[in-house]
Amino acid sequence: MNEYKTTVGIEVHAELKTKSKIFSNSANNYGKMANTCTNVIDLGYPGVLPTVNEKAIELALRAALVLNCKINKKMHFDRKNYFYPDNPKNYQITQNRTPIGINGYVEIDVKGGKKKIRIHDIHIEEDTCKSIHNKNKSMLDFNRAGIPLVEIVTEADINSSEEAMKYLEKLRELLLYADVSDCKIEEGSMRCDCNVSVSKTEKLGTKIEIKNIGSITNVGIAIDYETERQIELLENKKDLKEETRRFDDKTNSTILMRIKETGNDYRYFPEPDIPFIELSDQYIEDVNNNLPMLAEERRKIYLKNGINEINVQKIIQNRTISDYLNKFINKNINLVIASNLLLGDIAAYLNKYEIKIENTKLTDNKFIDVVNYLDSQKINSKIFKTILDNIMEEDLSIDEILEKSGFKEINNEELIDIIKNVLKNNEQSVNDYHAGNTRAIKYIMGQIMKETKGNANPKDVNLLVERLLKK
Amino acid sequence: MDKLTKEQVMHVAYLARIHLEEEDIEKYRVQLKKLIDDIDKIKDIKNYDEEFLISPIEHNSTLREDAIGQMLDYKEVIKNAPNFNGNFVEVPVMINE
Numbered sequence: 001m002n003e004y005k006t007t008v009g010i011e012v013h014a015e016l017k018t019k020s021k022i023f024s025n026s027a028n029n030y031g032k033m034a035n036t037c038t039n040v041i042d043l044g045y046p047g048v049l050p051t052v053n054e055k056a057i058e059l060a061l062r063a064a065l066v067l068n069c070k071i072n073k074k075m076h077f078d079r080k081n082y083f084y085p086d087n088p089k090n091y092q093i094t095q096n097r098t099p100i101g102i103n104g105y106v107e108i109d110v111k112g113g114k115k116k117i118r119i120h121d122i123h124i125e126e127d128t129c130k131s132i133h134n135k136n137k138s139m140l141d142f143n144r145a146g147i148p149l150v151e152i153v154t155e156a157d158i159n160s161s162e163e164a165m166k167y168l169e170k171l172r173e174l175l176l177y178a179d180v181s182d183c184k185i186e187e188g189s190m191r192c193d194c195n196v197s198v199s200k201t202e203k204l205g206t207k208i209e210i211k212n213i214g215s216i217t218n219v220g221i222a223i224d225y226e227t228e229r230q231i232e233l234l235e236n237k238k239d240l241k242e243e244t245r246r247f248d249d250k251t252n253s254t255i256l257m258r259i260k261e262t263g264n265d266y267r268y269f270p271e272p273d274i275p276f277i278e279l280s281d282q283y284i285e286d287v288n289n290n291l292p293m294l295a296e297e298r299r300k301i302y303l304k305n306g307i308n309e310i311n312v313q314k315i316i317q318n319r320t321i322s323d324y325l326n327k328f329i330n331k332n333i334n335l336v337i338a339s340n341l342l343l344g345d346i347a348a349y350l351n352k353y354e355i356k357i358e359n360t361k362l363t364d365n366k367f368i369d370v371v372n373y374l375d376s377q378k379i380n381s382k383i384f385k386t387i388l389d390n391i392m393e394e395d396l397s398i399d400e401i402l403e404k405s406g407f408k409e410i411n412n413e414e415l416i417d418i419i420k421n422v423l424k425n426n427e428q429s430v431n432d433y434h435a436g437n438t439r440a441i442k443y444i445m446g447q448i449m450k451e452t453k454g455n456a457n458p459k460d461v462n463l464l465v466e467r468l469l470k471k
Numbered sequence: 472m473d474k475l476t477k478e479q480v481m482h483v484a485y486l487a488r489i490h491l492e493e494e495d496i497e498k499y500r501v502q503l504k505k506l507i508d509d510i511d512k513i514k515d516i517k518n519y520d521e522e523f524l525i526s527p528i529e530h531n532s533t534l535r536e537d538a539i540g541q542m543l544d545y546k547e548v549i550k551n552a553p554n555f556n557g558n559f560v561e562v563p564v565m566i567n568e
Binding site for chain 1: 486487488525526527528529530531532533534535536537538539540541542543544545548549551556557558559560561562563564565
């Protein structure tokens, strides 16, 4: 018997990081008190006219470029007609015939190589209002109505929950690093709908849509659940209907929402209130040349500088850390030490005090000094930990902090004097050492470190002690 | 268009979320059919080689700078709604589960 093959296509909506909405100048500030960021355009009052936000076009173009799409240089908007309370005009302005980008792809890592997930299209549209459903009533917040979105539609190239999650992680990384969207799935600035079907033959099975899944992990769970559900129905000779289901994160299952209106029922037609938009070759080139450094390029630089793969991934997952580290790429400092500090003690400090790195007293010069001092072993990590709070909270240089905290560099002569003194005062241990008890040296080392208050480099001390003991 | 069926009229009514009484269906069927036939006449235009036109204006869109302007007070927003609850507009529940 043939195995069932799962086929998945994914639609992602990502909110664009603009100040104002796409067709009106009210604030793109979702999260404010309900219905305080709207105007007559967002609410679809009679006679109002949309005006297109140039930043929204630029960000959508960036997204289309990083998704390797062919750009529709002459594009327009279309009206998608449907009656639903989340949509005050009774149509949504979207792009149907001329999406900004078509025929792109995203590459994901799979067992044994790379796989291209083809992008059917990326189009620009306005968000609908946010609805919160109670038992008997739905509550509407129009702050979200008119926030610019891109919708990114894949071909049905995804064949497992794992591939779906990898695609979404990659897509999120691309949009985040291109500064297109915040991509916060849990806050709704990135939303995923999956079309799942199963089939034993080359012909695709009945497509079932799962809407608004709240995290990448849940996309995986939803696809696995839906695959099993569909196979079970087919095995029991039941027919599948095209329908929309909702993922329920309490039960990790999918629940029927509604039987879908089909494409024709939306009666798309060109939006006559917005004339054509033409993107010149020069404009497209400028946007492409001004893209921020993407994650892939950052990865290469970090690996080249000796940062290990696990840490590289951790840095990439935290855009703030990555941006901070990038300031020092050409400053000739040890980036391994720099990244260890940022991912370790400094990250812990920022988490503990819930503070952003730019709001601390850690200046670029202080960061460079501290990395260089650790690199040359002028200070060790123990000293660094001790003075970390001072570094983050005080307007003093690293030298000033070290001096103030009683850490001063001991020169070789001073160190030799201290060692000689300790050896003189611990004759028994010296004798033990000469009698072959090598552990005695540990006690001597401890005494020396105590005398130097930890200011000496243990490696130097060890070498000197061994040399002096052999005399 | 040859014939407009009763089912098609009811489908259009469903999309528009209008409830039709049985006796109205035939009345609307005749009216809708006339409308569609009139629109179909556009297809008869010969040698229609104008570029796809979406707007009566010939020049391209002028884009707006991304800046925030004046917004409505929420009291103004909910004034036109039949029901509200706090800052929210309230409507009958929309999702059937």
